[in-house]
Amino acid sequence: MSKGVTKQSEDFPKWYTDVVTKAELADYSPVKGSMVIRPYGFALWENMKAALDNMFKETGHVNAYFPLFIPKSFLSKEAEHVDGFAKECAVVTHHRLRATADGKGVEADPDAKLEEELIVRPTSETIIWSMYKKWINSYRDLPILINQWANVVRWEMRTRLFLRTTEFLWQEGHTAHATAEEAEEETLKMLEVYRKFAEEFMAIPVLTGPKTESEKFAGAETTYCIEAMMGDKKALQSGTSHNLGQNFAKAFDVTFQNENNEQDLVWATSWGVSTRLVGAVIMAHGDDKGLILPPKIAPYPVVIIPIFRDDTKDAVMKHTEKITESLKSAGVIFHLDLREKMSPGWKFNEWEMKGAPLRMEIGPRDAENDAVVLARRDTGEKITQNIGKIGEFTANLLNEIQNAMLEKAKIFRDDNTFDIADYDEFKQRNESDGGFYRAGWCGSEECESKVQEETKATIRVIPFDENPSGKTCLLCGKKAKHEVVFSKAY
Amino acid sequence: MSKGVTKQSEDFPKWYTDVVTKAELADYSPVKGSMVIRPYGFALWENMKAALDNMFKETGHVNAYFPLFIPKSFLSKEAEHVDGFAKECAVVTHHRLRATADGKGVEADPDAKLEEELIVRPTSETIIWSMYKKWINSYRDLPILINQWANVVRWEMRTRLFLRTTEFLWQEGHTAHATAEEAEEETLKMLEVYRKFAEEFMAIPVLTGPKTESEKFAGAETTYCIEAMMGDKKALQSGTSHNLGQNFAKAFDVTFQNENNEQDLVWATSWGVSTRLVGAVIMAHGDDKGLILPPKIAPYPVVIIPIFRDDTKDAVMKHTEKITESLKSAGVIFHLDLREKMSPGWKFNEWEMKGAPLRMEIGPRDAENDAVVLARRDTGEKITQNIGKIGEFTANLLNEIQNAMLEKAKIFRDDNTFDIADYDEFKQRNESDGGFYRAGWCGSEECESKVQEETKATIRVIPFDENPSGKTCLLCGKKAKHEVVFSKAY
Numbered sequence: 017m018s019k020g021v022t023k024q025s026e027d028f029p030k031w032y033t034d035v036v037t038k039a040e041l042a043d044y045s046p047v048k049g050s051m052v053i054r055p056y057g058f059a060l061w062e063n064m065k066a067a068l069d070n071m072f073k074e075t076g077h078v079n080a081y082f083p084l085f086i087p088k089s090f091l092s093k094e095a096e097h098v099d100g101f102a103k104e105c106a107v108v109t110h111h112r113l114r115a116t117a118d119g120k121g122v123e124a125d126p127d128a129k130l131e132e133e134l135i136v137r138p139t140s141e142t143i144i145w146s147m148y149k150k151w152i153n154s155y156r157d158l159p160i161l162i163n164q165w166a167n168v169v170r171w172e173m174r175t176r177l178f179l180r181t182t183e184f185l186w187q188e189g190h191t192a193h194a195t196a197e198e199a200e201e202e203t204l205k206m207l208e209v210y211r212k213f214a215e216e217f218m219a220i221p222v223l224t225g226p227k228t229e230s231e232k233f234a235g236a237e238t239t240y241c242i243e244a245m246m247g248d249k250k251a252l253q254s255g256t257s258h259n260l261g262q263n264f265a266k267a268f269d270v271t272f273q274n275e276n277n278e279q280d281l282v283w284a285t286s287w288g289v290s291t292r293l294v295g296a297v298i299m300a301h302g303d304d305k306g307l308i309l310p311p312k313i314a315p316y317p318v319v320i321i322p323i324f325r326d327d328t329k330d331a332v333m334k335h336t337e338k339i340t341e342s343l344k345s346a347g348v349i350f351h352l353d354l355r356e357k358m359s360p361g362w363k364f365n366e367w368e369m370k371g372a373p374l375r376m377e378i379g380p381r382d383a384e385n386d387a388v389v390l391a392r393r394d395t396g397e398k399i400t401q402n403i404g405k406i407g408e409f410t411a412n413l414l415n416e417i418q419n420a421m422l423e424k425a426k427i428f429r430d431d432n433t434f435d436i437a438d439y440d441e442f443k444q445r446n447e448s449d450g451g452f453y454r455a456g457w458c459g460s461e462e463c464e465s466k467v468q469e470e471t472k473a474t475i476r477v478i479p480f481d482e483n484p485s486g487k488t489c490l491l492c493g494k495k496a497k498h499e500v501v502f503s504k505a506y
Numbered sequence: 507m508s509k510g511v512t513k514q515s516e517d518f519p520k521w522y523t524d525v526v527t528k529a530e531l532a533d534y535s536p537v538k539g540s541m542v543i544r545p546y547g548f549a550l551w552e553n554m555k556a557a558l559d560n561m562f563k564e565t566g567h568v569n570a571y572f573p574l575f576i577p578k579s580f581l582s583k584e585a586e587h588v589d590g591f592a593k594e595c596a597v598v599t600h601h602r603l604r605a606t607a608d609g610k611g612v613e614a615d616p617d618a619k620l621e622e623e624l625i626v627r628p629t630s631e632t633i634i635w636s637m638y639k640k641w642i643n644s645y646r647d648l649p650i651l652i653n654q655w656a657n658v659v660r661w662e663m664r665t666r667l668f669l670r671t672t673e674f675l676w677q678e679g680h681t682a683h684a685t686a687e688e689a690e691e692e693t694l695k696m697l698e699v700y701r702k703f704a705e706e707f708m709a710i711p712v713l714t715g716p717k718t719e720s721e722k723f724a725g726a727e728t729t730y731c732i733e734a735m736m737g738d739k740k741a742l743q744s745g746t747s748h749n750l751g752q753n754f755a756k757a758f759d760v761t762f763q764n765e766n767n768e769q770d771l772v773w774a775t776s777w778g779v780s781t782r783l784v785g786a787v788i789m790a791h792g793d794d795k796g797l798i799l800p801p802k803i804a805p806y807p808v809v810i811i812p813i814f815r816d817d818t819k820d821a822v823m824k825h826t827e828k829i830t831e832s833l834k835s836a837g838v839i840f841h842l843d844l845r846e847k848m849s850p851g852w853k854f855n856e857w858e859m860k861g862a863p864l865r866m867e868i869g870p871r872d873a874e875n876d877a878v879v880l881a882r883r884d885t886g887e888k889i890t891q892n893i894g895k896i897g898e899f900t901a902n903l904l905n906e907i908q909n910a911m912l913e914k915a916k917i918f919r920d921d922n923t924f925d926i927a928d929y930d931e932f933k934q935r936n937e938s939d940g941g942f943y944r945a946g947w948c949g950s951e952e953c954e955s956k957v958q959e960e961t962k963a964t965i966r967v968i969p970f971d972e973n974p975s976g977k978t979c980l981l982c983g984k985k986a987k988h989e990v991v992f993s994k995a996y
Binding site for chain 2: 035050052058081082083088089091098102103110111112113114116122133136151167171183300461
């Protein structure tokens with residue numbers, strides 16, 4: 017711990033792994049592709065989860081829980097869906113182990129082979145729509161606005177902590193509606209919840225809009241996304257909201273009696289974000305010293321480190337108590353680091369690495385002067401402040417940090433976003449500098465996949481604020497149907 | 507919905523299933539043995555979870571997340587552990603599906619067979635202790651006080667909603683300590699947290715103490731439990747806390763350097779409660795009308811049903827608003843049932859079935875009289891109350907209901923707990939009346955299993971307040987080593 021991390025400029029992926037492991041956010045597990053989320057990383061996720069859950073409930077959603085296992089045959093019911101997920105799923109074939117012949121180990125018991133194999137859910141549309149068939153009869157049963165917090169499994173060959181793991185934690189909303197309009201409205205409403213959450217809590221600005229046909233969810237009519245820029249100027253898809261049309265209602269035969277007494281197929285949406293967002297926070301804000309956490313989701317927005325020797329302990333601790341009392345009254349969450357075996361300098365380094373937004377140093381001189389030193393993690397600035405109304409002062413400063421982090425990330429993204437029309441220039445700059453490139457696109461999958469082949473950049477989003485008029489396709493030069501954003505991505 | 511439930515006296519198991527499904531707590535899923543927790547049931551579980559999580563954090567614990575999958579070989583490392591769990595676990599053998607030859611379905615792809623099968627966790631001691639080995643070097647790394655909220659899978663042949671399902675949700679605490687004393691202290695501390703939670707939140711009195719050798723957790727030195735009486739006078743094991751000694755440290759070779767610079771094996775505990783507790787709440791309090799929920803964990807402690815016609819709507823709704831404002835100021839959580847298609851009578855029945863602790867009926871006459879009618883679910887009592895300080899009045903009444911429910915459950919349990927010394931009398935009464943029987947026991951597994959064979963009653967707990975002196979074994983008549991509690995159980 018606290019031995020420092022690789023520099024971002026030297027090796028960004030290594031910097032990332034260093035930060036995740038040294039700041040004790042997560043660790044590799046003995047199960048290939050699965051990680052362990054350690055307490056500090058889990059506390060960060062819990063804060064993100066609580067904020068999101070609150071926003072879901074405010075928009076009328078309720079939580080429920082559906083089975084981990086999905087009968088194999090369910091996956092096949094929606095043709096695109098099975099194509100999208102069959103290649104990467106964990107298959108349960110037996111329900112018992114028995115001792116091996118040599119008595120030294122265990123093996124799957126052949127007598128306990130399942131009649132129908134079970135799939136560990138990669139996503140829950142199929143199991144949930146099999147239940148919606150049971151629950152939906154009439155328009156009076158609609159809408160259903162259910163969210164689930166769960167673990168899902170997608171077998172990944174190349175994994176990276178938080179960003180791509182075989183098992184991950186996420187939420188998946190699954191809603192059922194009486195009309196196409198209502199489903200589209202819901203899809204966009206939840207995209208807006210994700211945008212708001214990304215910007216207001218994670219301090220990460222995002223682009224919003226639909227994905228292209230080739231990038232959409234397996235089984236969706238339209239997939240909308242929020243797309244963020246990381247510190248290495250690559251894109252990270254941070255959340256998706258799908259309008260599923262009547263595809264799953266068709267697959268599971270879910271009809272309802274509408275207000276005109278006619279039978280109609282139900283309209284569906286689904287939407288999700290995952291522990292991948294922890295990776296987004298790390299890569300959008302971190303620096304060469306480690307993590308920088310936004311105050312609203314940091315496990316400890318403030319870390320207090322008293323500095324004393326035996327003869328100054330009483331004075332310093334009395335002073336510290338005054339400060340913590342004031343923080344409590346102001347509703348500021350803090351952590352008092354009283355570990356005796358570590359030096360103050362060691363603690364400074366550790367909390368810098370762990371990204372605590374604000375560090376308070378309290379020494380004997382501060383006690384004498386009724387003061388405290390506040391060190392901002394985002395700017396490195398140190399502020400000496402009188403402790404009168406220190407709670408209120410700190411709460412305001414945390415807000416300021418939260419806003420400054422979003423502003424900084426916005427400037428970084430905008431500085432690295434380029435309007436471009438010339439394909440050769442794009443290829444060169446994308447290769448050397450990375451970044452987001454707004455360009456015209458004719459709408460053909462051919463041009464889209466050719467760009468990807470040649471540059472590794474993909475169309476991340478067709479931004480809502482696109483302006484294709486007068487533009488031509490970056491590749492073929494034909495009239496642009498859309499203005500899109502190209503970028504290399506995670 | 508609201509068609510009423512089977513009477514408890516007629517058929518208690520059927521009453522239970524009726525309540526669970528008709529009150530929309532849970533539903534059967536298409537996956538054998540797995541259930542769907544519906545929004546109302548999940549909201550109940552969320553409230554229980556939040557209260558427990560708070561108590562865990564107050565006692566110094568932090569949350570983390572470990573992998574769902576456990577390598578097969580890990581299970582075998584602790585001999586008793588593998589014996590306890592191998593017979594009921596889901597085995598993942600493949601990581602991909604492929605299309606069947608006829609193109610109509612999918613099957614496990616033989617080319618994607620795993621080198622080592624993975625077990626879906628039935629409990630996480632093995633995967634967690636494999637990580638503790640990595641994290642623990644010195645006494646400075648101890649204690650580790652980690653809890654995990656997770657889903658686990660134990661293949662059950664005979665399942666019952668909430669009480670015994672193949673997949674269930676739970677929390678599992680896993681702690682590591684430097685000394686045997688500290689581990690025992692932790693084991694008992696968490697048992698006490700469970701007791702407090704059961705009594706103060708679920709309003710269920712519990713017996714506490716160790717299990718016998720034959721009933722303890724596979725891999726534990728001692729298993730302590732909280733044991734509750736259900737409405738049919740059977741016992742429900744509601745939570746367990748295990749002192750694991752050094753068994754898992756031995757199995758995973760987890761040593762640490764102690765303060766004397768010697769290598770020593772780490773001491774362990776684990777403790778858990780599950781969604782089974784939802785079943786406990788249902789069966790401890792419910793009656794022939796359905797659920798009765800304790801106010802502290804009810805999704806809606808108060809349900810408000812305005813009653814009006816077109817000409818009285820304005821007055822009633824204005825009056826309702828005054829009441830809800832007052833409830834909000836007093837911090838009372840309520841649900842305003844404004845569904846237009848259902849009659850007030852229908853709503854009364856539904857919320858009775860769903861166990862809302864307090865129902866408020868607000869009609870035109872109440873608006874005129876500045877009054878409101880409160881109907882207690884636990885006693886059926888109706889109270890007409892002036893709406894001055896109605897928030898405060900309601901908060902106090904909810905507390906009163908919470909206490910009354912615990913008191914009622916205590917009296918029921920005590921009335922159905924018998925001191926007994928004569929085996930024949932025990933057999934007869936246990937058969938006809940059920941209940942808890944406090945009796946002497948010589949301590950032999952032989953007598954224990956014989957009683958079970960002949961009466962289906964097991965030793966539920968060796969209660970902390972046992973008084974074996976002067977007692978003889980219920981079966982063999984020898985001097986009693988312990989006073990124990992016999993009962994039929996879930």
